[in-house]
Structure formats: C-alpha cells, structure tokens
Amino acid sequence: xxxxxxxxxxxxxxxxxxxxxxxxxxxxxxxxxxxxxxxxxxxxxxxxxxxxxxxxxxxxxxxxxxxxxxxxxxxxxxxxxxxxxxxxxxxxxxxxxxxxxxxxxxxxxxxxxxxxxxxxxxxxxxxxxxxxxxxxxxxxxxxxxxxxxxxxxxxxxxxxxxxxxxxxxxxxxxxxxxxxxxxxxxxxxxxxxxxxxxxxxxxxxxxxxxxxxxxxxxxxxxxxxxxxxxxx
Numbered sequence: 001x002x003x004x005x006x007x008x009x010x011x012x013x014x015x016x017x018x019x020x021x022x023x024x025x026x027x028x029x030x031x032x033x034x035x036x037x038x039x040x041x042x043x044x045x046x047x048x049x050x051x052x053x054x055x056x057x058x059x060x061x062x063x064x065x066x067x068x069x070x071x072x073x074x075x076x077x078x079x080x081x082x083x084x085x086x087x088x089x090x091x092x093x094x095x096x097x098x099x100x101x102x103x104x105x106x107x108x109x110x111x112x113x114x115x116x117x118x119x120x121x122x123x124x125x126x127x128x129x130x131x132x133x134x135x136x137x138x139x140x141x142x143x144x145x146x147x148x149x150x151x152x153x154x155x156x157x158x159x160x161x162x163x164x165x166x167x168x169x170x171x172x173x174x175x176x177x178x179x180x181x182x183x184x185x186x187x188x189x190x191x192x193x194x195x196x197x198x199x200x201x202x203x204x205x206x207x208x209x210x211x212x213x214x215x216x217x218x219x220x221x222x223x224x225x226x227x228x229x230x231x232x
Contacts, residue, residue, distance in 0.1 A: 002065045004194050005042030009204035014125060014224070015046050016208060017168055018096065021215045021228055022050060025121050031091040036083070036112060037098035038074065041066030047094060048072060056084050079108035089117040095124040097224075099154075100142045109158030113231050121230050122160065126151060128167055128225045134180050135188035151225055160229040167222030168214050171206050176223055 005011045031051030035043055038055035040062045047053055053072025057063040060076065067074040075084040079102055093112050102108045112122060126146045127137070133145055144150075148165060155162055194200065213219050214226065 002040035002042070002062075005040065007200065008194055009200045009207065011042055012204055013169070013207035014096065015043060016211065017214055017226055018043065018094070018123060018125065019046055020211060021123050021164065021226060022092065024215055025092065025123075025228070026119075027051065027091055027121075032088065032117070033072075034085075034090040034093045034115070035072075036079065036093055036095045037101075038062075038066050041069045041071065041074070043094060043096055044069055044071040044074075047092075050092060054085055054088065054090070056082075058082075080104055080111040083111055083115060089115055089120070091117045091120045093120070093122045095122060097125050097127065099124060099126050100137075100144055100146070101140075103143060105143075105154050106157045109154060109160060113159055116231055119230070121163070121228055123226075123228050125224055125226050128223060129221070132176060132180055132223070134183055136183075146225055148225060151227060155227065155229050156232075159232050161232040162227060162229050164215055164218075164226075164228040166214055166218035166226055167224070168210055168219060168226050169207055169223035170219045170221055171209060172203065173221065173223055 027050055033047050033051045033053050035047055035055035038044060038057050044053060044055060044066060048071045055066060055072055055074045056077030057066055058078045063074060063076050077084040093116060095112065099105050116122065128146055130145045137145065152162055152165065
C-alpha cells in the first residue's frame with residue numbers, strides 16, 4: 001500500500017479532490033491539521049501544506065512508515081477513545097477512507113468533533129453504494145459502504161453540520177459494476193494493486209474530469225463520497 005500511494009490512480013485522484021475541498025476552506029495561516037488514521041502516510045505531504053501537521057494510526061507498521069516520512073508529528077492512536085496529542089485542538093481534521101473500518105462510527109465522529117477548534121472543519125471520504133459490497137470490502141475489513149443518507153445521519157448523530165457532501169468517481173462507476181459482476185460469476189481473485197502505466201494514467205485522467213463538478217457542485221452517484229462538516 002505504501003509503495004502504491006504515490007502513483008496509483010485511485011490515491012492520486014482522491015488526493016486531488018481532497019485538496020480542492022480543503023483549499024475552499026477559510027483556514028488560518030498557521031492551521032493545526034490532523035490526519036486521523038493516516039495509514040502509511042500517503043496524504044501527509046498534501047496536508048503539510050496547510051499548517052502544523054499531526055497524524056495517528058492504529059497499525060504499528062503503517063505508523064512507522066508514516067513517521068519515517070518526516071512530515072509532522074505521527075503517533076499510534078485509535079478511534080474513538082485513543083486520539084493522542086493530549087488536548088490539542090485542530091483547525092482541520094482529515095478522515096480519509098477510515099470511517100468504514102470502524103465498528104463505532106458515530107462515537108468516532110463525536111471524538112473527532114471534540115478535537116475541532118472553534119470554526120474547524122472535518123473533511124472525510126468513504127466508499128459509497130452498499131449494493132456494490134463485495135469481497136474487496138471484506139478483504140479490506142470494511143464494516144459498511146455509505147449512501148449520502150447514511151453518511152449525513154452519522155454526522156448529524158455525532159453533532160456535526162454538513163457543509164458539503166457529494167458522490168465522486170461517477171465516471172468510473174460502470175467499470176466497478178462490471179468488476180462486481182465478474183467477481184460474482186467467476187469468483188474473487190486478488191489482483192495486482194498497481195495496473196499498467198497506461199491503464200493507470202487513463203483511469204486517473206478520467207476521474208480528474210470530475211473536477212468540473214467537485215467541490216463547486218455535487219454528483220448524484222459515484223464510488224465514493226466526500227464531505228466537509230463542522231461542529232453543529
């Protein structure tokens with residue numbers, strides 16, 4: 001995963017839209033930024049542009065990989081009850097494809113809400129469309145895939161106000177549907193994470209076409225959801 005995060009079309013595309021969403025926020029000049037569940041650190045370079053960076057990760061090996069990048073203060077931690085860094089509050093918290101891994105999503109969102117500075121924002125992404133559930137989700141230890149309605153409900157239950165919410169990765173949805181049909185007919189097979197350079201570049205460019213809509217407008221369907229929320 002750590003080796004793929006720099007160039008893989010999905011990680012690159014997601015970073016593009018995360019960055020676009022963050023740049024629309026009125027962050028202070030010296031913002032405090034938290035990457036909650038930072039994994040092996042694929043988003044740290046992006047987030048470090050916006051202020052003093054902190055990150056935490058539950059998995060020890062991934063945490064060490066993130067720490068080795070030398071970007072910000074990285075520590076072991078977990079949600080909902082193991083957020084490190086004492087009582088530090090944050091102007092920006094990123095939660096990127098983490099919520100679906102958590103058995104207590106509302107409690108985890110509440111814990112992050114409690115660490116937001118006054119006026120601070122939570123930017124998050126999650127996989128979408130429960131009817132796309134398949135072996136891929138099970139292999140990656142997902143508890144759920146979200147709809148716009150269920151994500152709004154979890155954020156509201158955690159005391160968060162949604163400022164922006166949209167599906168994304170709509171243009172590649174037909175390919176994902178075809179892949180799920182293939183898995184159901186022929187069975188699931190773990191494939192190489194990194195496609196060929198040609199395919200990788202094509203998929204990345206297709207996804208980037210959606211910057212016409214996101215985050216200025218919204219899309220009605222897609223493989224993922226992206227949201228910006230604040231304490232209600």
